[in-house]
Amino acid sequence: MQYWYKIHRWISLLCVVFFLLLCITGLPLLFKMEIHDYNMVQENMQHASLNYSSVWQHVEDGENTILTNYPNKVVKAISVQPDDGRILYRIQDKDSKKIVDARLSMGGEQVAYYPDDNTLQNWHREVVKSPFVAKFMHIMHLLHMYMGLGKGGMVFLGFMCLLSFVSVVSGIFIYEPFMKKTRFAEISHTSSAAGWFGWHKFLGIATAAWAALLCFSGVMIVVFSLGYGSYISNVKAAASQNMSPQINAEHVSLPEAISFINQQFNKKYILSIDMPDKRLNRSRYVFYLTPAQDRPTEFMGQLVFVGADGQGSMQYYTEPLPAYLSFAAASLDLHIHNHDTITLKIIWAVLDIITIVVIVTGFVGWWKRSANVKRNNSNGYFPVEALPAKSIWQIPVLVFVLSVAGMVFPLYGTNGELVGAVMLFAAIIICLWYWYKRK
Template sequence: MKSPTIRRWSMIHTWSSLVCTLFLLLLALTGLPLIFHHELEHLLGDAAQLRQMPAGTAHLDLQQLVIEAQKYRPGEVVQYLGFDEDEPNGVLTITAATAGTEPNSSHTFMLDARTGEPVAMPAANGGFMMLMLRLHVDMFAGLPGKLLLAFMGVLFIVAIVSGTVLYAPFMRRLDFATVRHDKSRRLRWLDLHNLIGVVTLAWALTVGVTGVISALSDLVIAAWRNDSLAAMVAPYQDAPPLTERAPATALLSIAERAAPGMRADFIAFPGTRFSSEHHYAVFMKGATHLTSHLLTPVLIDARTLQVTAVGERPWYMDAMGLSQPLHFGDYGGRPMQILWAVLDGLTIIVLGSGLYLWWGKHRRTGEAKA
């Protein structure tokens, strides 16, 4: 007979698992292609393809690229320019109707830094990969969808912890990795469910915690805006609206002098959620693989081009920056991607077997009562 403590843990494990399982199956299935999104984008022809030019061809300055972007998307303004080490001759460009337009209503493309030629990026604006990303991130429901998925992630963590507690006394009766092939099919699946669950324990906790942090990204950014960014732009609180701004030509060199040893990750233009109405914000990153995910904002007066602040990184922004690539296995190249995909597939088996075990037990209980 089960002790009261074990019964409580069993109830916690059962119901936390049941509530979140369908959502987690959705996340696991959509997460598989996202692990290999770079490769799939090239395979599907959705990746930006820059034309071949002689090595060492000079780049246009940033203001020329801004002008080319606005020609390509007339009536829109540039929100962000991003820089990718995998494509040094390309500048990721995001435009929208206004600087404050929310991200899902913006348009993303790449500019050839040598010619200003725009190159379409279908995966960033629609198609299969964007469908997978939106389902995985917010289920096309915006912030409410993200908060719901964050709650499901918390339940997933509870299910993992409670499952570990339940597995400990189970292990005292059987050797580790035992699968009782001579028993009923349900017991064989129970043994496999427990075995795969404990093998994937550390990974599942990692993905669960980083998933919750990523799902709360909008709240994390809002906290940063209300805390760190508000303090940095406080002197401009009563400043008149910006009527004209200096060209973006020298922004990178100005930011590199303000943050030596770092390089630019992206530029947020005035009025976007990563800057203020009066500033360009150049987000600088470190040179190592780890620090390349930790961003330091350099705020530059959009009228005078004077550096007004070099921001400190609050811990919650560092947590978000480190969690998102870890969630998708972007730290260790192809071997880590393959490992993440295998563990993702094993998690799908754990989720499916958990449903099967619950349904079998529920059905037997109903038949016994009948």
């Protein structure tokens, strides 16, 4: 137990500032879509939703509309957001040689095309009610993802997520020895430090499963980001070696390439396309595909290179995604795609605030504790006899199960979101009830 206690204490002290940073910056980011929509000046932002199967049927119309309105630009990459009814085109000046990539959201100027009313919206020139709010949300995103330090900051925060995960898990291991004579949700008043630690143990075990999954999925986000970048580089190199130089997109129109991909990969959705560009030595279409399902993984795409020879014979080259990337992407969904409804966001906000309290109470309790403070149980506040393990773990295990279910079920559609909200809400209510009962 002393071994786990030392791990918990010293690792927690190492990552306390960064864990707190992630919790604080994550709080406003929970409501980023609601804040963004509220802060927008443009009217008529609601457009008819589409699906991945039909949205690409409008891509040529969108391209023609953009080239009409931006005659000095060329389309370099295309991606879609069917739920919002839009197709996103990355465009740049005809004489520009900067690299543009759809999946990495890199380079160029982005314009949204709405097929339902044939309108355009410049994605980088949105008119907002409050520039301060927009800037604040952007800063929160940079701090949460990169600590404002680019890819190096992302890797560092990923390491801090790993330490935070170890901190949470080690806290679970030492929970039982520290609760031998304390009922669940009881707060000691024998000393100031004991009071702070009482709240730390109670709220910490109540949010342990939720916090552990978020920390672990945070690590997987970094693994996915680094691994996916490596996968893209490897497949591009392999495509240049395995596809004949005569196989290019010179004789293939965009609709033809899309139709070919849909025939060859009828169980996958097209996420985005990088257009051919001879100036960048890119002579083929680059498609990014994901398995067809109700909620496709938007961040992960299998690369497929498409071109044709001089006689118009279509060919493609691809390599499947490594298994570890699929696992990392599934973990990423636990961090991002399982709290889409406002009810779930509010519940997550409550859990986030509680986790902040856990971090603060643990640090303050450690700061206030002195070597000569001894536990005094003579006032009868705690049971004299040690509690059995079953009594110690009965409620925490129930809260764990509800928390994990509340994070997993929302990944399975609307009904799953409702079940997940009920599960997480039930976990919070159980903790509140026992705290009220112990008072």
